[in-house]
Amino acid sequence: MLKVEDLSVSFVQYTKGLKQKDLKVITSLNIDIMPGEVLAVVGSSGSGKSLLAHAILGILPTNATVNGTMMYKGEALTTKRQQSLRGKEIALVPQSVKYLDPLMKVGKQVQSAVRKGDPVKAQKDVFARYHLKSGVDGQYPYQLSGGMSRRVLVSTAVVSGASLIIADEPTPGMDTAAVQESIRDLRKLADEGAAVMMITHDIDTALKIADRIAVFYAGTTVEVAPVSDFEGRGEKLRHPYSKALWRALPQNEFLPIEGFQPLPSALPPGCLFAPRCSMATPECSAGQPEARELRDGMVRCIHAT
Numbered sequence: 664m665l666k667v668e669d670l671s672v673s674f675v676q677y678t679k680g681l682k683q684k685d686l687k688v689i690t691s692l693n694i695d696i697m698p699g700e701v702l703a704v705v706g707s708s709g710s711g712k713s714l715l716a717h718a719i720l721g722i723l724p725t726n727a728t729v730n731g732t733m734m735y736k737g738e739a740l741t742t743k744r745q746q747s748l749r750g751k752e753i754a755l756v757p758q759s760v761k762y763l764d765p766l767m768k769v770g771k772q773v774q775s776a777v778r779k780g781d782p783v784k785a786q787k788d789v790f791a792r793y794h795l796k797s798g799v800d801g802q803y804p805y806q807l808s809g810g811m812s813r814r815v816l817v818s819t820a821v822v823s824g825a826s827l828i829i830a831d832e833p834t835p836g837m838d839t840a841a842v843q844e845s846i847r848d849l850r851k852l853a854d855e856g857a858a859v860m861m862i863t864h865d866i867d868t869a870l871k872i873a874d875r876i877a878v879f880y881a882g883t884t885v886e887v888a889p890v891s892d893f894e895g896r897g898e899k900l901r902h903p904y905s906k907a908l909w910r911a912l913p914q915n916e917f918l919p920i921e922g923f924q925p926l927p928s929a930l931p932p933g934c935l936f937a938p939r940c941s942m943a944t945p946e947c948s949a950g951q952p953e954a955r956e957l958r959d960g961m962v963r964c965i966h967a968t
């Protein structure tokens with residue numbers, strides 16, 4: 664459904680004396696999603712997850728430069744196609760509730776996303792499923808709590824009938840029942856044939872619904888692995904960062920990862936994880952490791968086996 668290859672995103676920044684500097688925030692990023700699949704994207708804050716979502720939708724700020732290829736249903740995802748597919752074939756559940764239109768009643772906002780069947784019925788059904796009481800549809804975004812606003816955003820994607828759904832941290836602020844309901848719905852949309860990209864900080868949620876997990880670090884994909892590889896002490900995982908991330912979970916070994924993710928303004932040469940990697944050798948700093956296939960997954964590490 665979607666194939667992103669060698670994507671890079673940079674921002675032009677003006678430093679002292681009006682000098683121009685390119686800030687590279689995404690470097691050589693690859694992902695693909697198939698119909699019927701949930702791909703979870705996990706990675707710490709600032710690793711480029713939302714920027715990837717915005718690059719796919721074509722809604723990056725105007726000072727961003729995008730390179731690389733993005734293919735949707737086998738054809739290049741040009742700016743023109745992005746505009747015509749956005750909100751129809753490709754739906755975004757944005758990370759911020761600020762994306763709701765402040766001047767439109769939320770019921771109308773959800774109804775306007777429906778493309779087949781009765782919009783009012785579709786909106787009322789989905790609100791009932793998400794325990795948004797009747798009357799909420801006549802309210803404006805500012806009248807809703809954060810959790811309610813998120814349920815409205817998820818509702819919009821659920822009723823859209825989109826083929827590709829990108830959900831950027833859809834669940835924070837929701838109560839447990841709503842979290843379960845919305846991740847179950849995203850899974851159901853995939854089971855009915857959509858491709859779902861679910862961006863989350865939370866590996867546990869990802870494990871519940873995803874088929875594969877892509878691990879992001881400092882603006883690149885370091886590993887893509889089937890969900891079943893996230894078990895035990897992470898022996899089946901390929902990249903030292905994914906293993907460390909897995910072992911750092913409270914329910915696992917709760918071992919913190921030494922050091923910090925580098926800022927886009929101070930990326931190390933070669934492998935972006937090298938300064939924190941216990942397996943690093945001088946060769947690791949020679950160039951960014953190429954993405955390669957390994958054991959039914961992908962890894963960007965020259966020493967991974």
Ligand SMILES: Nc1ncnc2c1ncn2[C@@H]1O[C@H](COP(=O)(O)OP(=O)(O)OP(=O)(O)O)[C@@H](O)[C@H]1O
Nearest residue numbers: 674688707708709710711712713714715724758927
């Ligand atoms: N408009 C912008 N100009 C310059 N840098 C930006 C801009 N937007 C994002 N960035 C930088 O790009 C990097 C990736 O940001 P992004 O929002 O994609 O992270 P994220 O993985 O979604 O994080 P979070 O988990 O906190 O949502 C960060 O270092 C961020 O500071």
Ligand code: SF4
Nearest residue numbers: 934937940947964965
């Ligand atoms: S390429 Fe080297 S530094 Fe990078 S993750 Fe692999 S072993 Fe570590």
Ligand SMILES: [Mg+2]
Nearest residue numbers: 712713714758
């Ligand atoms: Mg984000």
